[in-house]
Amino acid sequence: MRSDLIYDALNPINNRYLLCQVVSKATRRFHRPTTRIQDTMNDVLQRVGKAVEPEALLAATPERVAEPQRRAA
Numbered sequence: 001m002r003s004d005l006i007y008d009a010l011n012p013i014n015n016r017y018l019l020c021q022v023v024s025k026a027t028r029r030f031h032r033p034t035t036r037i038q039d040t041m042n043d044v045l046q047r048v049g050k051a052v053e054p055e056a057l058l059a060a061t062p063e064r065v066a067e068p069q070r071r072a073a
Contacts, residue, residue, distance in 0.1 A: 005042060008049030022048060 006019075013019045023044050031040040 002042060002045070005045035005049060009045050012048065012051055019048070 009019055009023070010016070013022060023041065026044040026048070027037065027041050030044060031037060
């Protein structure tokens with residue numbers, strides 16, 4: 001359940017506002033268009049909960065990031 005993931009993620013990051021900022025930035029970085037955003041957010045919360053240094057999470061590069069394709073209107 002996501003609430004359990006949030007409480008686990010509060011261990012390395014005590015500030016709830018900072019936790020929201022870290023999770024939102026990491027979700028945007030790690031999200032792949034073929035997956036649900038909820039699954040990406042759950043994965044990020046698990047990573048933050050297990051991380052010793054949450055800033056190191058944002059420094060990690062995702063395996064593959066799909067770039068949005070722009071088309072002429």
